[in-house]
């Protein structure tokens with residue numbers, strides 16, 4: 059009797075990339091489509107080290123894809139790993155391959171300096187390792203006829219390659235964002251995808267320069283066009299909405315507000331927009347507690363002026379203020395409290411009040427960086 063040979067978890071060998079894309083297409087695009095075209099940051103020959111696979115008898119049968127990027131939260135830098143295209147060939151499921159690949163993904167990402175993991179899925183596989191669902195965003199739907207489609211001095215058109223330097227300049231000004239290189243911009247714009255949907259990007263110019271852009275998931279039979287990333291002047295984004303509705307002949311447009319975008323919120327609120335909570339499109343886990351809190355040290359100092367001490371280990375963070383002390387553990391609870399805010403059941407004392415000044419911290423929104 060021959061025994062099956064299992065190799066990995068390991069980086070995808072260069073000669074196996076086509077086979078890996080074939081597996082991803084078989085699992086995620088059984089009716090057509092090409093994951094390599096749709097996810098250019100992931101299935102990039104330069105990203106092989108981050109395409110983690112298990113091989114069975116010489117064939118790639120299981121995969122966890124990682125896209126590692128620097129990011130910033132309100133100007134404080136941290137490295138983030140986005141996890142996507144997690145799959146196991148149907149004939150190899152239930153043998154623990156995806157589980158060991160996810161454990162490997164955490165170890166590999168930490169070794170590469172990542173402290174936060176964003177996973178584009180929500181299931182037992184991720185919850186068992188501590189990843190949590192978060193509802194940290196807002197969305198609303200705006201009727202097409204709410205302001206005239208001719209946007210005053212704003213001229214809207216589909217964004218082109220030549221717009222990339224200006225798109226990038228606007229995105230750079232966003233307070234919570236990925237660091238997106240010019241090369242990434244080219245690949246992402248060419249892919250024409252936004253958070254697993256076909257998408258278009260529109261540019262709004264005023265008389266002098268680019269005022270705003272909006273990336274829009276194309277409408278389907280049961281959903282309107284959805285703005286899933288924007289940057290620049292919020293007033294200009296608002297003016298683009300009727301134009302976008304007209305472009306797709308849609309009766310309304312949905313917009314997800316970028317993290318803690320008070321300006322857009324006030325603008326839409328004044329028009330009577332009704333907001334709904336928008337969950338993060340997957341699950342989230344702080345995978346390196348000490349590194350994550352080190353990254354946010356400056357943010358904490360800006361939000362609270364007192365003598366707060368923060369100490370961390372792999373699984374726990376402890377806050378001390380004078381002789382008051384509280385701990386959050388394990389990482390699943392830490393992740394929830396950081397991005398949702400401290401739990402209400404904590405004692406009301408000076409330490410608790412300090413923590414309420416510091417948390418929640420705005421969570422990154424994937425936008426074009428979704429994998």
Ligand SMILES: CC(C)(COP(=O)(O)OP(=O)(O)OC[C@H]1O[C@@H](n2cnc3c(N)ncnc32)[C@H](O)[C@@H]1OP(=O)(O)O)[C@@H](O)C(=O)NCCC(=O)NCCS
Pocket residue numbers: 085120144145146147150151152153154155156157158178179180181182183184
């Ligand atoms: C999800 C998936 C990657 C799991 O791969 P796997 O190698 O079978 O995973 P493991 O053996 O480590 O076990 C984990 C999962 O398999 C399930 N499982 C356990 N025994 C199983 C069996 N005999 N047959 C099938 N699935 C089984 C577990 O319940 C667990 O799923 P959960 O996340 O719903 O809790 C695989 O089922 C798959 O490719 N599904 C389709 C694509 C997909 O949904 N990807 C995830 C996107 S978020």
